[in-house]
Amino acid sequence: MAADLKSFLAALGRGAHLAAEVVHTQQIPPRPAHYAEPNPPLAADLARALAGQGVQRLYSHQAAALELVRAGRDAVVATPTASGKSLVYTLPVLERLAADPEAKALFLFPLKALEQDQLTAINGLAQAAGLGPVAEIYDGDTPPGLRRRLRQKPPPVLISNPDMVHAAVCAFPQAWDRFLGQLRFLVIDEVHTYRGVFGSHVAQVLRRLLRLAAARGSRPCFVLSSATIANPGQHARALTGREFAPEQVVSLCGAPAAGRSFVLVNPIGAASTTASYLLAQAVKSGLATICFTKSRLHTELIHAWVTRSHPELAGLIAGYRAGFLPEERRQIEADLAAGRLAGVVTTSALEMGIDIGGLDLCILVGYPGSQINTWQRGGRVGRAGRHSAVFMVARPDALDQWLISHPAEFFARPVEAAVLDADNQPIVAQHLLCAAAEEPLSVHDEFFDLSRHQEALAQLSAAGDLLLSAEGDRYFTPFKQPQRRVDLRGAGESMAILGPQGQVVGSLDGVRAYKEGYPGAIYLHKGRSYQVQALDLEHRKVSVRPVRADYYTHARSEKETEILEETGRRPVANFLLRQGRLKVTEVVTGYERRRISGGDLLGVYPLELPPLTFETHGLWLDIEDALRKEVERAGRHFMGSIHALEHAAISMFPLFALCDRDDIGGISIPLHPQTGKAAVFIYDGVPGGVGLAEQGYAVIEELLARVEELLDTCACEAGCPACVFSPKCGSGNKPLDKQGALLLTRLLLGKQELAAAPAGPVPEVISPAAPTARSGRMRYGVLDLETQRLAEEVGGWNNTHLMRVSVAVLYDSQRDEYVPYSEKEVPALLKRLQELELVVGFNLLRFDYGVLSAYTTQDLGRLPTLDLLLEVQGVLGHRLSLDALAGATLGAAKSADGLQAVAWWRAGNLRDLAAYCRHDVELTHELFCFGQREGHLIYERKDGNRLRVPVCWAWPALRERRSHE
Numbered sequence: 001m002a003a004d005l006k007s008f009l010a011a012l013g014r015g016a017h018l019a020a021e022v023v024h025t026q027q028i029p030p031r032p033a034h035y036a037e038p039n040p041p042l043a044a045d046l047a048r049a050l051a052g053q054g055v056q057r058l059y060s061h062q063a064a065a066l067e068l069v070r071a072g073r074d075a076v077v078a079t080p081t082a083s084g085k086s087l088v089y090t091l092p093v094l095e096r097l098a099a100d101p102e103a104k105a106l107f108l109f110p111l112k113a114l115e116q117d118q119l120t121a122i123n124g125l126a127q128a129a130g131l132g133p134v135a136e137i138y139d140g141d142t143p144p145g146l147r148r149r150l151r152q153k154p155p156p157v158l159i160s161n162p163d164m165v166h167a168a169v170c171a172f173p174q175a176w177d178r179f180l181g182q183l184r185f186l187v188i189d190e191v192h193t194y195r196g197v198f199g200s201h202v203a204q205v206l207r208r209l210l211r212l213a214a215a216r217g218s219r220p221c222f223v224l225s226s227a228t229i230a231n232p233g234q235h236a237r238a239l240t241g242r243e244f245a246p247e248q249v250v251s252l253c254g255a256p257a258a259g260r261s262f263v264l265v266n267p268i269g270a271a272s273t274t275a276s277y278l279l280a281q282a283v284k285s286g287l288a289t290i291c292f293t294k295s296r297l298h299t300e301l302i303h304a305w306v307t308r309s310h311p312e313l314a315g316l317i318a319g320y321r322a323g324f325l326p327e328e329r330r331q332i333e334a335d336l337a338a339g340r341l342a343g344v345v346t347t348s349a350l351e352m353g354i355d356i357g358g359l360d361l362c363i364l365v366g367y368p369g370s371q372i373n374t375w376q377r378g379g380r381v382g383r384a385g386r387h388s389a390v391f392m393v394a395r396p397d398a399l400d401q402w403l404i405s406h407p408a409e410f411f412a413r414p415v416e417a418a419v420l421d422a423d424n425q426p427i428v429a430q431h432l433l434c435a436a437a438e439e440p441l442s443v444h445d446e447f448f449d450l451s452r453h454q455e456a457l458a459q460l461s462a463a464g465d466l467l468l469s470a471e472g473d474r475y476f477t478p479f480k481q482p483q484r485r486v487d488l489r490g491a492g493e494s495m496a497i498l499g500p501q502g503q504v505v506g507s508l509d510g511v512r513a514y515k516e517g518y519p520g521a522i523y524l525h526k527g528r529s530y531q532v533q534a535l536d537l538e539h540r541k542v543s544v545r546p547v548r549a550d551y552y553t554h555a556r557s558e559k560e561t562e563i564l565e566e567t568g569r570r571p572v573a574n575f576l577l578r579q580g581r582l583k584v585t586e587v588v589t590g591y592e593r594r595r596i597s598g599g600d601l602l603g604v605y606p607l608e609l610p611p612l613t614f615e616t617h618g619l620w621l622d623i624e625d626a627l628r629k630e631v632e633r634a635g636r637h638f639m640g641s642i643h644a645l646e647h648a649a650i651s652m653f654p655l656f657a658l659c660d661r662d663d664i665g666g667i668s669i670p671l672h673p674q675t676g677k678a679a680v681f682i683y684d685g686v687p688g689g690v691g692l693a694e695q696g697y698a699v700i701e702e703l704l705a706r707v708e709e710l711l712d713t714c715a716c717e718a719g720c721p722a723c724v725f726s727p728k729c730g731s732g733n734k735p736l737d738k739q740g741a742l743l744l745t746r747l748l749l750g751k752q753e754l755a756a757a758p759a760g761p762v763p764e765v766i767s768p769a770a771p772t773a774r775s776g777r778m779r780y781g782v783l784d785l786e787t788q789r790l791a792e793e794v795g796g797w798n799n800t801h802l803m804r805v806s807v808a809v810l811y812d813s814q815r816d817e818y819v820p821y822s823e824k825e826v827p828a829l830l831k832r833l834q835e836l837e838l839v840v841g842f843n844l845l846r847f848d849y850g851v852l853s854a855y856t857t858q859d860l861g862r863l864p865t866l867d868l869l870l871e872v873q874g875v876l877g878h879r880l881s882l883d884a885l886a887g888a889t890l891g892a893a894k895s896a897d898g899l900q901a902v903a904w905w906r907a908g909n910l911r912d913l914a915a916y917c918r919h920d921v922e923l924t925h926e927l928f929c930f931g932q933r934e935g936h937l938i939y940e941r942k943d944g945n946r947l948r949v950p951v952c953w954a955w956p957a958l959r960e961r962r963s964h965e
Contacts, residue, residue: 103182519607
């Protein structure tokens with residue numbers, strides 16, 4: 001152990017400030033190295049290049065991965081931080097480039113900072129091996145001129161990120177023909193980060209990329225690297241869509257590691273205060289230190305506290321988080337790597353393998369939410385083979401307090417499995433549109449198994465977003481750039497934060513803007529306070545002004561949930577557990593001002609913001625009346641009890657699923673309108689869900705057992721942040737009843753006797769609403785008319801009421817005949833239209849009814865009408881002519897046009913005029929019948945492709961539509 005770290009740890013142990021707060025110290029022993037020689041050995045040039053960087057031999061996991069990739073097999077390597085994973089993918093790519101200079105590789109990193117870091121490393125090794133610089137970056141910061149050059153002449157190694165592949169590579173496949181056709185390697189670093197919503201999106205992006213490469217004759221080999229996770233092979237399969245046999249998963253690490261001291265601290269005061277003290281003392285002692293926080297707010301607060309309390313450290317410590325401008329982040333990274341900074345306070349933004357130099361000490365402000373993140377962040381220190389230390393400072397949070405009280409279980413806990421949902425239907429739907437826009441999507445597509453996505457297909461087809469070809473074998477989309485509407489991070493489009501002079505201060509994602517960018521909110525940036533003046537949702541701007549504030553703000557909100565469909569249920573002791581699809585609506589109703597020092601409430605201020613609504617997957621516990629009565633009989637507050645139970649269950653949830661408490665939501669309600677009883681809901685906090693609530697459904701007994709233990713062992717009497725208070729509670733943690741929640745939990749688990757009560761009704765299964773309309777055929781007519789005058793003769797199409805009827809023809813379904821009407825007979829026509837249950841036509845609402853409005857005081861727009869022109873326009877987003885639709889769908893054509901019809905009228909040729917009008921009615925009638933029978937019409941695009949236009953004109957659907965008009 002280095003003398004300065006040893007003396008620092010010893011001094012802390014003797015100091016009165018921290019000695020009482022250290023509850024456990026775990027000494028993690030060093031790990032020896034294991035080497036292996038690849039067969040055949042590396043080429044001499046590459047071996048010399050490695051030796052020049054101090055690498056004489058390969059670790060066993062590096063050699064194992066190299067041999068897999070040499071054999072053309074996909075590989076995933078899951079080993080700890082600082083185990084040399086970058087060589088796992090760099091070596092096989094450089095070997096291939098030496099043998100085949102035309103080969104291409106795509107390296108994907110989840111963060112731009114990682115791209116910059118790896119660019120230097122890859123090109124440095126390539127140049128030393130005599131290959132010259134082989135890699136260039138293509139991302140959002142790449143200038144337009146360089147982007148164009150990279151597309152026209154792609155480098156051997158293109159470094160990018162999933163967002164750019166989605167929006168700038170897949171979206172323009174023709175511009176990347178050469179690169180996609182020569183793509184031999186697809187490298188994905190930090191694959192453990194591709195989980196949840198982001199991972200589910202990236203899984204679809206990769207399928208699109210593979211599809212485009214395959215169309216150009218390429219099947220790239222995957223080389224994946226990950227932190228240690230429980231399911232690397234399964235996760236790799238979900239992410240890429242390819243199978244990974246056990247031998248393709250390399251998880252035995254051959255890299256050495258120095259010893260590490262892991263110190264658990266339970267502070268007497270605030271966790272951020274103790275973390276600030278540790279950071280300041282470590283930097284003063286000459287220790288390079290990184291401090292990880294759980295939020296942007298605490299990153300800014302700790303940085304501000306340390307630099308204000310110790311002005312001499314102001315130039316040695318920096319804050320780092322998302323929302324900083326790119327140039328600000330790059331400068332901090334460079335200063336850390338060069339040793340110009342001795343400390344950094346950061347969110348998870350610096351968790352991954354960016355080279356920021358040798359670090360001695362890591363401070364975790366609160367449990368990071370998972371074992372993966374804990375060891376990933378702790379692995380940032382001790383990289384130079386030196387003994388290092390990690391301090392985990394517990395927050396007054398239920399999960400933190402439980403873990404700090406069970407150190408043996410904390411250190412014995414295995415790393416979790418990474419979870420993504422490659423079948424999340426809302427996400428899949430977005431990418432099916434993108435795929436169809438990139439190249440028509442076959443119904444038997446190799447990369448998108450459409451049989452698994454029937455729900456998404458049905459929704460897209462019904463909306464006209466996906467159109468089936470006339471032959472029924474390929475899907476097209478009318479959208480040219482649907483990629484622009486898809487946000488991979490699942491948080492909504494970013495909003496710019498603008499200062500008084502319009503300068504960009506930072507950014508907030510769309511969802512976060514509702515919670516942190518409302519008028520009156522305090523926004524902290526690099527130690528400075530700004531107050532939000534305006535939130536412009538339409539133009540995606542947040543306007544701020546600098547202020548001096550001794551308080552921070554916290555949003556308050558109200559939530560409600562609607563059960564859309566119950567998909568599962570099972571009895572558990574004294575309650576029924578259910579799961580299904582939910583619709584969650586949240587409204588930010590106001591915000592609190594709290595003093596920075598101590599967190600005292602200074603005031604509550606109202607807000608009016610639009611609601612946030614999304615559909616997701618959740619579970620819920622039915623709380624029977626008998627349990628409610630037991631809780632109330634014991635003198636406890638029932639709403640406070642279920643509310644406290646909800647908070648405690650959410651806080652313990654990360655023990656059973658790889659998530660943070662912010663990834664899940666909850667609602668407790670004393671009487672739910674659909675269940676008729678009290679309920680506690682826990683749901684995935686993202687649209688469509690990512691499988692978290694389903695995991696909770698499977699382990700609810702274990703989860704509630706942890707809740708009982710937490711509530712029983714917490715020393716407080718009425719509830720505190722260590723058990724039932726939640727930092728994200730939208731109702732200000734009111735009401736809460738800890739003792740009532742403990743009683744209720746024991747009643748739910750059957751650990752406390754329940755008084756006998758009369759049997760209640762069996763809970764109904766909640767299913768999607770079924771249509772109730774009658775299915776019989778309606779009395780309908782199909783109408784068209786011709787006019788005596790042209791539009792330009794009456795002042796334009798806005799004056800159709802002046803054009804006068806020359807002839808009208810109505811197909812009458814009751815009489816099954818085509819009935820002509822002259823101008824004198826228009827009153828009879830209007831009377832008949834009133835008697836019909838449905839009037840069908842083409843451009844009825846805009847033209848025919850406009851002409852007829854001159855003959856009646858009735859509002860013809862109130863007639864039950866099916867306007868085929870508007871139906872098709874609603875699907876495609878643009879108008880089609882009757883002639884175009886009839887030609888593509890029926891192989892028939894109009895016999896004349898409106899100009900000819902007026903000419904016939906003026907010539908007194910009423911026979912041809914009436915025949916032409918009848919022919920148009922026949923075409924419209926046949927189109928209507930075809931759509932009813934087949935569920936679509938057909939049109940031909942400018943590129944010659946004949947596509948289906950989905951329509952829903954079955955009689956039940958038309959009756960249902962009429963009932964809502």
